[in-house]
Amino acid sequence: MCWGNYNxxxxxxxxxxxxxxxxDFITCGIREGDLVLDCWYTNISSQVDYDPPLxxxxxxxxxxxxxxxGKFSFNASLIxxxxxxxxxxxxxxxxxxxxxxxxxxxxxxSSSCTENADRVCTTCSLCQNTSCSDVCKLQISAExxxxxxxxxxxxxxxxxxxxxxxxxxxxxxxxxIRMISSKSKEGGKNQFA
Numbered sequence: 645m646c647w648g649n650y651n652x653x654x655x656x657x658x659x660x661x662x663x664x665x666x667x668d669f670i671t672c673g674i675r676e677g678d679l680v681l682d683c684w685y686t687n688i689s690s691q692v693d694y695d696p697p698l699x700x701x702x703x704x705x706x707x708x709x710x711x712x713x714g715k716f717s718f719n720a721s722l723i724x725x726x727x728x729x730x731x732x733x734x735x736x737x738x739x740x741x742x743x744x745x746x747x748x749x750x751x752x753x754s755s756s757c758t759e760n761a762d763r764v765c766t767t768c769s770l771c772q773n774t775s776c777s778d779v780c781k782l783q784i785s786a787e788x789x790x791x792x793x794x795x796x797x798x799x800x801x802x803x804x805x806x807x808x809x810x811x812x813x814x815x816x817x818x819x820x821i822r823m824i825s826s827k828s829k830e831g832g833k834n835q836f837a
Contacts, residue, residue: 660675661673661674661675661682662674662675669685670683670684670685671683671684671685672684705739706731706732706733706734706737706738706739707737707738707739707740708736708737708738710759711738711740711759712740714742714743714757715740715741715742715743716740716741716743716757716758716759716760716761716762717738717739717740717741717759717760718731718738718739718740718741719760719761741762743757743762743763744757744762744763744765747763747765747779748765750767750768750780751765751766751767751768752765752766752768752771752776752779752780753765753766753779754766754776768780
């Protein structure tokens with residue numbers, strides 16, 4: 645649902661958001677890629693620099709124990725902040741994030757979600773075994789079909805050129821034999837005349 649009068653050019657582009665909150669004059673969201681809080685203002689032509697404390701950028705609540713099925717322990721190294729080991733105050737706490745469900749089209753899951761890491765999606769162009777061929781089969785089969793057609797055209801050109809060259813040489817040889825035999829017959833007639 646959208647409401648209010650806002651300038652859409654102020655909205656950050658290029659990243660999705662894990663969460664969004666808004667008020668009358670400001671809207672903020674936690675970016676999916678780097679978990680940084682990004683804010684944009686309503687009816688204000690220039691954005692004010694806003695560097696929120698890291699706690700506001702947390703991707704979830706700090707909880708004790710294991711994350712459980714369908715979740716993984718968020719790794720603080722993904723944020724690319726120097727000297728940041730854990731987002732939680734206590735080392736025995738962790739942030740449990742939900743595992744990704746599906747890979748985008750053209751990608752296959754190369755590793756599944758574990759307690760310590762989300763599943764990893766890899767491009768289908770790197771698929772080299774049967775474990776990913778089912779997911780990538782449509783794209784791979786289309787690429788293979790196109791490659792096969794290209795190779796078939798090359799084969800037809802090579803075979804056709806070779807056959808034409810062979811027939812040309814054969815016709816030339818027949819013509820040469822005929823010319824030699826007709827000259828030898830003429831030479832034989834001239835000798836006896």
